[in-house]
Amino acid sequence: MKRTGLSALVVFFAVLLGACSSTPEVSGTDSTISEQGEFQRILSAYRQWQQLMPETGELAIYSPDVYQGMISSWEKAEKIYQEITATPSTAYKSYSLFSSTTYLQQIQLELNQVDSSFNQLKQLQKVADDVLLPAITQMQYLDSLDAKQYYRSEYTRLHRLYASLFTLVEDDELSDAREEQDEFLSRSHSLEVKTIKKIYIAPLEALMIELRRQDVNDYAPNSYAQIERRIEAGKALIERTPRDFDAIQQAANTVQFELAHAQHISLEVQRLRDLSKDDYESYILDFENKLLRISKALKEEDLRDQPIQEQARLIIAGAINVREATASRPPADEVLKDKDKYIRDLNALVMSQQRQISLLQSKLSVSEETQPSLPASSESSDASAAVTGPQNDAGETGAAVTQ
Template sequence: MNYGKQAAGLLVLAALLGGCSSTPEGEPREDGTFTAENVLQAAEHTHHYWREKLINAETLRLYAPDKYITMMESWLRADSLYRDIEMSPELAKQSYSLFSSETYLDRFNAEISVVDHNYQELEYLQRVANDVLAPAMTQMDYLMSIDAGEHYHSEFARLDRFYAALFSEVAKGDISKAKDEQKEFLSRARSLEVRVIKRIYIAPQEQTLRELRRQDVRYLAPISYAR
């Protein structure tokens, strides 16, 4: 009987001790101190992550300009919200608008979600377009390397618009049309390439030859060599 009473007493003691330690060390307290700190740290991590990730995001504009613009506009809003929260941490849980229960932190996370969604879509379009439009991209890179726009500004500008339209077709999911249009683009691009190469390398030689002919070098040269 005494043994039973002792056992019961131990169970009660264990239950009491368990109740005292039911809140793990380091978890948020009821006063919200740790919760606020963790929330701000999470926002800081998210902000830093996207700030670094978007540094070179300009290269994604080509694949879908509208998605790129939407992404960057949301990022600017998210960045502004983060700066506000960073300066006044108490704003994190305060209403962002008089007409909504959404907090500053909620709005920040919503803008980041838009950034994330559009970034993923742009990366997907980049992978598809880089495969489908590889010939056009290679040709365009070459035209830019020989400064085609400097030599034939109007023609290059029209070709550049055509080039952008190819990516628009990919963004719309019309891969077949993008491939067909790419053939026409390559034809025009190579025609412009020939004109640029001729202007760079052949035209100066032709001009030199005309100058020599005007100076009658054709007839004077043999005499000079004889001397």
């Protein structure tokens, strides 16, 4: 009996000790699960910022200091992440000798700082985009023109003024920011006009200078002066409407035309100067033959019995008459359209008549069916037989004649 009680007591203490020893194991498992969840959550947050950070460069203008602080925290987070992924056991080790913060906790602190700086920059962006919208739009337009390529120093000074506007917004000096914005818009407009001239007019001026080196201004002074006038007109147009690119392009095309014209005139003048007196007649006859070919093409006329100026006048009059006659004549496609319409109308008329004929035939058939038949007599039968018997001169039967 005593032995049985002793055995039961031993079993009880064994169970009790087993229960006590199993309790820390459960607690340790829960702690491990919690740490693993925290580890995965922080790494997931890091990867999200890793995708977002390349797109944050445009926020630097709103506050360079805040942006630089965000980049600094992000670089620290990157370094810690690399150390953790290289040696996962370091995640729960102390980050430094003078701190009890672990690597995992430190990367969380850096990511929190990144998030705080990012939100601060977004808030500044919201205010600045409203107050400085004209300046932002103008700066984007200058960048689209690549103004920095043409006037680097002036662009740099202007961009410095542009950045100061955002500093005023960050300091909540919105009234001063608006005043400085007016100054920026005035200076940026000047740079815009200079850039447009550089793009459209400067290459043409270079060609004009090249013609001057070829003495075109001496051989064809009037034509050369026309180039200068067209270039000045193009500059004035750009100053008035620097964004009317259709008109600006048309003005540039006009200058190019005058450049080519002046060069051709200069070559003709040089050729005339090189002619001897014996070649004058050949030169005039060659020119007259060109007029003859034109007059022959227009009206098959030979106008060489007229002075050259009169020949030119008559050719011009003939060309005007031909143009007016051509303009009054309907185009070939319109003639074809009229023919097609006539054919369609004719077909419609034929179909309409066919329907009317069919309708009349159907009415005739109905009337024949509804007409009462007469009783046949012997006399009528004999007469009918007599009529249907012989043929007439046309070779038709009597029944056909009767019908």
